[in-house]
Amino acid sequence: MMDKVDKTDKPQIKGWCPGAWRPMATGDGLLVRVRPRLGRLTRGQMLALCAAAETYGSGLIELTSRANLQLRGVSDASWPGLMEALVEQGLVDPDPQVERRPQRLLAPDWQAGDATHETACLLEARLNELPALPDKMGIAIDAGEAPRLGDVSADLRIERAASGGLQARASGNLQARALGGLLVRADGRALGTPVDSPAAAVEELIRLAHWFVASGGREAGRMRRHTAPLPPWAPAVTPPAEPGARLALGEHARGRVVGLAFGRASAAALRAAVAPDSVSAVRVTPWRRLLLEGEGASGAAIAGLLDDDRDPRLAMQACPGAPHCEQASVETLALAERLSGRVAGSVHVSGCAKGCACQQPTDLCLTGRNGRFDLIKGGRADGVPLATGLTESDVIEHLEKNSDALRL
Numbered sequence: 001m002m003d004k005v006d007k008t009d010k011p012q013i014k015g016w017c018p019g020a021w022r023p024m025a026t027g028d029g030l031l032v033r034v035r036p037r038l039g040r041l042t043r044g045q046m047l048a049l050c051a052a053a054e055t056y057g058s059g060l061i062e063l064t065s066r067a068n069l070q071l072r073g074v075s076d077a078s079w080p081g082l083m084e085a086l087v088e089q090g091l092v093d094p095d096p097q098v099e100r101r102p103q104r105l106l107a108p109d110w111q112a113g114d115a116t117h118e119t120a121c122l123l124e125a126r127l128n129e130l131p132a133l134p135d136k137m138g139i140a141i142d143a144g145e146a147p148r149l150g151d152v153s154a155d156l157r158i159e160r161a162a163s164g165g166l167q168a169r170a171s172g173n174l175q176a177r178a179l180g181g182l183l184v185r186a187d188g189r190a191l192g193t194p195v196d197s198p199a200a201a202v203e204e205l206i207r208l209a210h211w212f213v214a215s216g217g218r219e220a221g222r223m224r225r226h227t228a229p230l231p232p233w234a235p236a237v238t239p240p241a242e243p244g245a246r247l248a249l250g251e252h253a254r255g256r257v258v259g260l261a262f263g264r265a266s267a268a269a270l271r272a273a274v275a276p277d278s279v280s281a282v283r284v285t286p287w288r289r290l291l292l293e294g295e296g297a298s299g300a301a302i303a304g305l306l307d308d309d310r311d312p313r314l315a316m317q318a319c320p321g322a323p324h325c326e327q328a329s330v331e332t333l334a335l336a337e338r339l340s341g342r343v344a345g346s347v348h349v350s351g352c353a354k355g356c357a358c359q360q361p362t363d364l365c366l367t368g369r370n371g372r373f374d375l376i377k378g379g380r381a382d383g384v385p386l387a388t389g390l391t392e393s394d395v396i397e398h399l400e401k402n403s404d405a406l407r408l
């Protein structure tokens with residue numbers, strides 16, 4: 001029986017690392033982030049999330065670089081209703097403290113009973129043994145044949161060791177011996193500590209988390225920045241296996257992988273993706289890709305979703321802009337579409353100087369102001385513009401005339 005969300009509840013708005021119980025206030029309302037358990041939503045949960053995005057938010061659903069799903073454009077007034085729906089669907093835990101625990105990110109192609117799945121389940125059962133860690137800290141569980149999450153933000157990693165690691169020889173597990181065993185690696189260190197089972201990996205990870213806190217890691221905030229030498233019981237001696245590729249768009253052994261332009265899709269497009277009864281679930285990835293599970297996932301292209309790995313929109317940044325965000329005086333997505341494939345470097349199209357979609361400088365940034373665009377080169381959305389007051393056509397024309405660094 002879920003807890004009722006009090007309609008008079010006010011969201012606890014924080015300016016960093018938002019969740020569902022602690023949404024972030026942005027220019028287009030509250031941003032509510034959902035962390036699917038084991039990185040997987042059932043078809044019913046996905047449909048419910050689509051309905052919630054349309055009922056309580058802007059109707060857009062975003063997929064983050066840590067494989068979370070987020071809804072934007074939620075108002076203070078609609079947040080309690082949204083939370084009630086999310087809790088009822090099992091997309092958010094009724095206990096707000098649960099989402100304070102470090103995020104767990106799983107290699108998305110895990111199978112029931114394999115090392116990634118087993119390790120993740122063992123860790124779920126012991127989460128309350130972890131110390132309180134800084135908000136942004138995360139755990140990558142990446143124990144498939146080849147680690148896939150090495151370039152994804154995480155602080156503690158459980159990975160497959162290079163074949164022939166110490167633990168592979170010690171392990172009685174035939175699969176582990178064939179693949180190489182497991183290791184636990186503190187982010188920022190090239191080598192990890194070999195362990196001989198998923199249970200031992202979880203034990204070692206919990207110990208390392210306590211060491212992080214006891215050795216002053218909270219001040220550093222992230223494991224990578226914490227330069228204290230590792231304790232003698234966690235020797236960094238074993239390299240991870242050679243990294244594997246991210247999931248390719250298209251057919252997959254468990255269904256089909258689809259891409260999200262600019263890391264975002266409409267609820268309508270995602271509803272269409274899971275419409276066939278034979279699509280049983282959706283797995284999230286940190287690469288703007290969703291894995292649709294089930295035979296019914298294969299087939300014709302789905303409007304609003306990508307199926308070509310070379311599509312530049314998989315890498316471009318664009319905030320929702322007008323009409324989705326009240327702060328925007330321009331439409332961002334139309335210009336982003338026009339620029340797709342026509343610019344050699346990184347691109348960010350922002351509805352205003354807040355730059356919600358990207359806080360890093362990009363080769364080309366276009367920022368909306370008073371219904372026109374400012375053009376910034378090598379900067380952020382709030383950077384000093386090279387040209388101002390541009391319409392969409394002016395932007396294209398400007399780039400054509402100044403194509404030194406831009407392929408047009």
Ligand code: SF4
Binds near residue numbers: 351
């Ligand atoms: S950057 Fe985009 S989403 Fe953020 S407040 Fe401005 S217009 Fe809205």
